[in-house]
Amino acid sequence: MVTLQEQTRQIxxxxxxxxxxxxxxxxxxxxxxxxxxxxxxxxxxxxxxAMSPDLVLLDINLPDINGLEVLRQIRxxxxxxxxxxxxxxxxxxxxVALEAGADDFMEKPFQPEELIxxxxxxxxxVDWTPQxxxxxxxxxxxxxxxxxxxxxxxxxxxxxxxxYGLLVTLMRSAGQVVTHAELLRSVWGEQYQDxxxxxxxxISRLRQKLEDNPRxxxxxxxxxxxxxWMPTGHR
Numbered sequence: 693m694v695t696l697q698e699q700t701r702q703i704x705x706x707x708x709x710x711x712x713x714x715x716x717x718x719x720x721x722x723x724x725x726x727x728x729x730x731x732x733x734x735x736x737x738x739x740x741x742a743m744s745p746d747l748v749l750l751d752i753n754l755p756d757i758n759g760l761e762v763l764r765q766i767r768x769x770x771x772x773x774x775x776x777x778x779x780x781x782x783x784x785x786x787x788v789a790l791e792a793g794a795d796d797f798m799e800k801p802f803q804p805e806e807l808i809x810x811x812x813x814x815x816x817x818v819d820w821t822p823q824x825x826x827x828x829x830x831x832x833x834x835x836x837x838x839x840x841x842x843x844x845x846x847x848x849x850x851x852x853x854x855x856y857g858l859l860v861t862l863m864r865s866a867g868q869v870v871t872h873a874e875l876l877r878s879v880w881g882e883q884y885q886d887x888x889x890x891x892x893x894x895i896s897r898l899r900q901k902l903e904d905n906p907r908x909x910x911x912x913x914x915x916x917x918x919x920x921w922m923p924t925g926h927r
Contacts, residue, residue: 700724700725700726701724701725701726701746701747701815702725702726702728702743702744702745702746702747703720703725703726703727703728703745703746703747703748703749703811704728704729704730704736704739704740704743704745704747704748704749705717705720705727705728705729705730705748705749706729706730706731706733706735706736706748706749706750706751706754706759706762707729707731707749707751707777708731708732708751708753708754708755709751710731712751712800713729713731714729716729716749716807717729719804719807719808720808720811723808723811723812725811728743728745731754731755732754732755732756732757733754733756733757733758733759733761733762734756734757736748736750736754736762737757737762737765737766740766740770740772745772746773746815746818747772747773747774747775747811747814747815748766748772748773748774748775749774749775749777749811750762750763750774750775750776750777750794751776751777751778751800752776752777752778752780752785752789753778753779753780759776759778760776760788760789760792763776763789763792763793763794764792764793766793767792767793771850771851771852771853773795773814773815773817773818773852773853774793774794774795774796775794775795775796775797775798775810775811775814776789776794776796776797776798777797777798777799777800777802778797778798778799778800779799779800779801783889785797786799786889786890787889787893790889790890790893790894790897791893791896791897793852793897795814795852795853795854796810796813796814796854796880796890797890798810806883809881809883810883813880813881813883814853817853817854817856817857817879818853826838828860828863828864828866830863830866830911830922830924831911831924831925832844832845833863833902833911835859835860835863837860840856842856842859844902844911849901849902850901851898851901852897854879854880854894855894855897855898855901857878857879858875858879858894858895858898859898861874861875861878861879862875862912862920862921862922863922865921865922866922866923866924867921867922867923867924868921869915869918869919869920869921870919870920870921871918871919872888872891872918872919873885873919874919875891875919875920876888876890876891895912895920898912899911899912910923911923
């Protein structure tokens with residue numbers, strides 16, 4: 693295990709390559725985070741239960757449990773912010789990781805600036821706090837932004853930080869088309885403006901939680917070639 697401590701935020705790196713783990717720990721510590729690394733999936737699950745990190749950087753290729761299986765196990769009980777990393781079969785890994793519940797995906801090798809930017813962007817989405825009175829309602833969907841809670845038909849929705857960000861953006865513009873570029877910029881940041889696959893997968897995941905029939909959505913409707921819109925009345 694490699695440990696470098698600096699300030700407040702706890703970040704767990706799950707990476708079996710010692711050199712990569714050491715470099716990532718050093719980069720994060722220099723940026724002001726507490727960085728801890730483990731090299732096995734079982735150790736990652738134990739460390740998450742013990743330290744409750746603020747964010748996890750998870751490699752797919754681990755010597756015991758596949759990183760995607762680690763991700764799926766965590767998602768059964770937690771919406772802890774997670775960035776998956778992979779250097780193999782990148783396009784396929786990206787879609788599978790996002791469908792399994794990853795908040796973001798990074799290809800290896802990556803630039804140090806990109807790593808820090810993505811960590812900061814994801815933590816900002818978790819930290820964002822609206823005005824105390826903020827509350828939005830679209831038909832049977834309610835969003836209490838003071839508690840970061842969403843309900844539909846009086847049932848609590850369990851959302852990842854990215855899914856929550858998408859819901860906020862769409863509900864704010866209910867009745868209007870929100871373009872792909874606007875959604876990517878609002879939820880992920882400027883560096884994601886052409887990353888349509890990450891948007892499509894997360895919209896699909898959000899529909900699974902919102903819609904009675906995700907194949908015929910009534911809350912998040914596709915506008916071909918443009919983006920998505922949230923109707924304010926029943927369709």
